[in-house]
Amino acid sequence: MASLLDFIGNTPLVELTSISPNPKVKLLAKLEGNNPGGSVKDRAAYSMIKGALDRGELKEGMKLIEATSGNTGIALAMIARLFKVEIELIMPASATPERVKTMQAYGANVILTPAEGSMEAAIDYVQEKQAKGGYLVLNQFGNPDNYKAHYRTTGPEIWQDTQGTITHFVSAMGTTGTIMGVSRYLKEQNSKVQIIGTQPVEGSQIPGIRRWPQQYLPKIFERERVDRILDVSQAEATAMTRRLAREEGIFAGMSSGGAVHAATKLIPELEEGVIVCIICDRGDRYLSSDLFA
Numbered sequence: 001m002a003s004l005l006d007f008i009g010n011t012p013l014v015e016l017t018s019i020s021p022n023p024k025v026k027l028l029a030k031l032e033g034n035n036p037g038g039s040v041k042d043r044a045a046y047s048m049i050k051g052a053l054d055r056g057e058l059k060e061g062m063k064l065i066e067a068t069s070g071n072t073g074i075a076l077a078m079i080a081r082l083f084k085v086e087i088e089l090i091m092p093a094s095a096t097p098e099r100v101k102t103m104q105a106y107g108a109n110v111i112l113t114p115a116e117g118s119m120e121a122a123i124d125y126v127q128e129k130q131a132k133g134g135y136l137v138l139n140q141f142g143n144p145d146n147y148k149a150h151y152r153t154t155g156p157e158i159w160q161d162t163q164g165t166i167t168h169f170v171s172a173m174g175t176t177g178t179i180m181g182v183s184r185y186l187k188e189q190n191s192k193v194q195i196i197g198t199q200p201v202e203g204s205q206i207p208g209i210r211r212w213p214q215q216y217l218p219k220i221f222e223r224e225r226v227d228r229i230l231d232v233s234q235a236e237a238t239a240m241t242r243r244l245a246r247e248e249g250i251f252a253g254m255s256s257g258g259a260v261h262a263a264t265k266l267i268p269e270l271e272e273g274v275i276v277c278i279i280c281d282r283g284d285r286y287l288s289s290d291l292f293a
Helices: 041-054 071-082 097-105 115-131 144-161 177-189 234-248 254-269
Strands: 013-015 025-031 063-067 087-092 109-113 135-137 168-172 194-200 228-232 273-279
Touching: 013 144, 025 144, 025 254, 041 071, 041 144, 063 071, 063 115, 071 087, 071 097, 087 097, 087 115, 097 109, 109 115, 115 135, 144 177, 168 177, 168 254, 177 194, 194 254, 228 254, 234 254, 254 273
Parallel strands: 025 273, 063 087, 063 135, 087 109, 168 194, 168 273, 194 228
Antiparallel strands: 013 025
16 A cells, blocks of 8 residues: 655646747646655655655654745645654744645644745754754755755756756755756766756745755755756746746745746747746745735
8 A cells, every 4th residue: 555655745836838939949847745754855854854754863752843934845744644753833913814824734743933034034043942952953954865865856857747858957956855866867878968947036035946045055066966046037937827827727835936937038049949947836835925915
């Protein structure tokens, strides 16, 4: 009998038929909202918890604690429950109520840090609690199990589903686990595949995409594995997220809109190609925000 964990990954790859203006450039979307926990973060969360258990780092009686902007927390809460591990999740108070309530539904203890401190304040809080003992921090920002999940699963799935024809991979950059793992795999198959990361323009707030201050830059991030970084504004990400729902029937979050918008910037430069974008999660996590107003 299959368990819930067996259904993480192998998500659909679908063509966006309305958004690409050039019929010779295929624009494909990998629907990570189809994971059991509703986002791409299921892959990394499972990899990190299982890795900690297998190595004996997560011992009986220890609690997990992690800073999260939302999706990783939901995935960790779900998977920790399956492994019967207690977890405390720390996130900025700006997070949508849907995310907080979903984590709590899985039994996680959720603590909100001041919104103005953003993710940096949540990370600082976790480090303070860790120093007191009794907690294991998985540290999605520095844990190799994060990107290894995508090297083992997401990258191979994309290569297989495009039959090796992919020319460009576009992903939001938050923890950077997705883009680091997929870049490793795809470049091993074809070094000419272009890896494109997206980040918000200065002053824009896009859940799931970060423009990291140097001192908080994820330790798993290796700049040389990304061929190009494109800036996306909050307005551009919002507009494309709404277009995805209305024109393509894809109900997703704002980081997905940001990635697809970045992909559309590439299309005029190409005569032909196959672009794959990551659709990170589902739009129902943003209904209390003004994303779909």
